[in-house]
Amino acid sequence: MSEHFRLSGATGRAVRFVFDGVTYQGREGDTLASALLANGVHLIGRSYKYHRPRGMLTAGAEEPNALVAVERGRGRMTPNLRATQIELYDGLVATSQNRWPSLAFDVGVINDVAGKFYSAGFYYKTFMGPKFAGTALWTRVFEPIVRYAAGLGARPTDPDPDRYAQFYAHCDVLVCGAGPAGLAAALAAARSGKDVILCDEQSEPGGSLLHETTATIDGRPARVWAEEGLAELKAAANVRVMARTQAFGWYAQNFVALSERVADHLAELPRGARERLWQVRAKRVVIATGAIERPIVFPGNDRPGVMLAEAGRIYLNRFGVKVGSRVVVVTAHDSAYRVALDLAAAGVTVAAIADVRSMPLRARMQEAEAAGIRVISSATVTGTKGRRRVSGVGIAQVGGDVVGGTDWIACDCLLMSGGWTPSVHLYSQSRGKVVWHEDRQMFLPGASVQDERSAGACRGSFTLEAALSEGDRAGAEAAGIETARPSFAITGEAGTEGGVLGRLPRRPGAKGKAFVDFQNDVKADDIELAVQEGMRSIEHVKRYTTTGMATDQGKTSNLNALAIAAGKLGRSIPQVGLTTFRQPYTPVTFGAFAGANRGDLFDPVRQTPIHSWAEENGAAFEDVGLWKRAWYFPKPGEDMHRAVLRECRQTRATAGIFDASTLGKIEVVGPDAAVFMEKLYTNPWAKLEPGRCRYGLMLNEAGFVMDDGVIARMADDRFHVTTTTGGAPRVLHHMEDYLQTEFPDLRVWLTSTTEQWAVIAVQGPKAREIVAPLVAGFDISKEAMPHMSIREGTVCGVPARVMRVSFTGELGFEINVPADHGRAVWEAVWAEGRKVDAVAYGTEAMHVMRAEKGYIIVGQETDGTVTPADLGLNWAVGKAKKDFVGKRSLVRPDMIVDGRKQLVGLLTEDPAIVLEEGAQITATAAPAAGTRALGHVTSSYASPALGRSIALAMVAGGRDRSGERLYVPMPGGAIAVTIVDPVFVDPKGERLDV
Amino acid sequence: MLLIHCPYCEMDRPELEFRYGGEAHIARPADPMATSDETWAEHLYFRSNPRGLHAERWRHISGCGRFFNCLRDTVSDRIVTTYKAGEARPEIDRGAA
């Protein structure tokens, strides 16, 4: 095969490519579609439902049929690409889709023969009701078949190795579309000196001018005018011209998303990004998105070789490719005459122009006749012939309501033009309301909702002169300057009148599939059936038939579907309504949306200053919010259970060292600091002396526990507040909320210091021995530094805040040092710890040891519905305080009612059983279905200190149930438990007092 | 993504820098303990949820950090005006939204 349909004298370097295993030759500058057509290949895919053979319908982004997969190595398979947009490069490998076993012979074609089973509403009708829903027949037989058969293309299975970049961009004027209107707009706006972005989806800007060979603009061939304009734009420092860039989505306040294909047109794999997503905030936008030619609805309008008329001209004039050797043109619009003339001039036989209008413009008729082309007016199409390629078309003439006899005309290509549909997608996405123009039979942009303006064919201005001058005006206006040139001199333009909507006239009872939506295989009959079955709104017709719901979103089909539904309903088009234009205009890859936000860069991975030490010492890590925390430190051969057992035992025997750096920290400073603390925490603070600490409990206004932590008073006007690891941002926000909006007169300020300090907890009876040698400037003896106190001085020579606190029930210190020193201080502490056989312990051992002491963890024992009283924490609530956030709620009726869930301890009767956290607790072993649970298990561990399992739970009226036997029903049978006090170890706190 | 005018920064800033804060002008009673259960429940849980202009709180949390108020049309999602915390709700005609 070597380009039999290429015009002689075609330039462009020859390149080889493979389609469905066959190697072909194309030219640089080709699309896959133009290169295949140059080789006479029209058949490129099978349709979605009926598996009918399909070919290229269009030459652009609106293509519904020619979807292929491009394969460029492992992980680089992209399905559902439009062959009309794929730029050819040497070595391109593409395959057709939706066919098995091969494109030419496809088993699914049985659907075509058995088509009546796939009529409108097929899924709704077939698989509804008790006959199918939830049955094995459905789940085992039909669903897998439907799932296999459904969808387009195949899903890539390997990870995508390419890079996708995302950028925000800002400009004064964004011009979407670089056809005549867009170029004129950009040229006008550029003169203002303001920042202009001009984007166009095609490989080269120019739009329709790229294939315009007859018209001239200001005395220059249209294409030359476009090239000169483009050169001017590219040379301007304030203009960025973006080719291969689709403006696919419009969001609030002129926020427009662009998808740029950076590297798919290159033979080499990309070194930088494959695609870029641009999120552009534009002060003003010019929409110059052109118009899309409409297919005509007649039987057999989907055969390979049946194409939109202008596509035939694009392939000829831009790519040097003849779409056939013998062409019939079926049209309702003047523009197709120019197509016929250009083809005839290139040596293609134009067998006839069948114009569906009764009186085509005289000028058009004369042009055609001059070129020796027969024109049939009042024409309709009764059918087409040919299986894998159109071989003939049946034309009949219509007189009144009567369709005459069919005249079969042989052809290998049928070009059709139902007229042009302005591309109002972006305008509509901007929330503008399109307006139906009955006289012109089209929806056009109405009033602007955002700061945008449409120009050219997308607002129904089809002549070159109108497109250019509107573009010029829109560009100037968007840039805030006067337009410099009110008009353009045009010669040689094609006609711009005509159009038809809905299906062509047919004989009563005529058969044959007349397609409306090619990609979803929706026929005119389906739409009429939907109306017949009671659908009234186009939104219902759309969902029932799936018209317009394919990946092309009905770019070529929506207007015809609407007209057919309206016709059947006997209502006007605006009465039937228009479906919503949704983003994206064309499909966008997941890669573009994900950008760099994947793998290690998906979320920030927050590491403490001591993380590297833990890593070097074999720690297993767990995720706590965005933090990585050392979970446990297994020795060789240890599993988690053994490691945690050892860490807990050794901590209680001598000492353990723990990285507590992730604890939230907030410095509350100012003369009113204590007053503020009184308001935000349940506890009293006014009388807490500097140098002392207190356990603080924070409620939300509804009276529920939202956070807790140890709070140290550094000075009269300064508190060092700690929060839970996950709660830090929430607590600061909550504090700022009250400070700024409820107590703005307080002179106090809040500063997050979470990351200022590395925090090293040293816990255990030998803790003091470990810390003492490293400290200077204060005394950490039992007498000088009691439990719950804080001192400032130095540790290892760096400024430090040392708290005597405990979350294990053992003697404990928490050393706060500036974060950069954290690792070195940790190593010094570790070296001291080694002398007493101290261990490093992780979060799991921390959890176990605190549970042994009955200390709660906010978010584990609490769930946003728990009060201090429920937790047995009333001792932390200042009774004498007049007010604090949440106080009033604590005396609401539901908060003091009997039977609320309360924190208790649980012991299983079998000490070896460790309960499931979250398990329900019931009064009987086998409660009747529907019995309300008494509570649930909140924390559960194997306790090294007790040598048995322990659990914490929230149980209704729990504190009055001490000693009661309850049950935890599990799939393997109920587990008997006894309610006990939640403090399992050292209830008197003697171990703290050393 | 909306652009929101921060009345403290005195410039339009991207929505991503802000956090929504619920209905505005819900003053915490000066002495909560003096309120009835009904009044307190009203204060805690009941909000106006209007169709149309809604006075609401936002915080420029990843900017200047300030809470401020805003009038937003809940039908069009358009922000009509923003103003500093503590200032009275501006008189704006529903039709102007």
Added chain:
Amino acid sequence: MSDRSVAVAARRGPLHAVSLPKGETFAVTRAPDAARFVLRGDPAGVAAFGPAAPGMLRASESGSRAALRLGPDEILLLAPGEDAEAIRGELAAKLPAGAHSLVDVSHRQIGLVVEGRSAALCLAAGCPLDLRPAAFPIGMATRTIFLKAEIVLWRQADDRFHVEVWRSFAPYLVGHLSDAHAGSSDP
């Protein structure tokens, strides 16, 4: 209390062992260690530190010291190479009692210098602000976001920004800037 002498603990920052992007049009380098404070309250208090009180969202400098006005009553003080304890003492003596909050955040965050012709573009990979010089002029400083990290962005020249970021977010920021640099170059 111990009388044994202990070696002063060495420093290790969050970008230890993280490689920074460096190219012809774009480079990220670590700014020198600095003493940093958050000063809250009357902005006039900045005078005690050296620079004049900056206007909203502006930086003012005096010698190597800089003050960045991040909010109506929030100023970030930067003193490269200086000792935080010394500055704390100096300011405590000069600031009027009860009118300010001064909190040491020297280690909370790090400074990065992001520079080169592509600096603004690479920052735009994660920062939704308009970074064109007219909208974000030299001398402007503000807290903002970069994807899922909060940053302070200060433009020092057309092609140079100083970025402050909390330490645990620094590798994330640098990773994304590297990626943006790679993704911004033409194939």
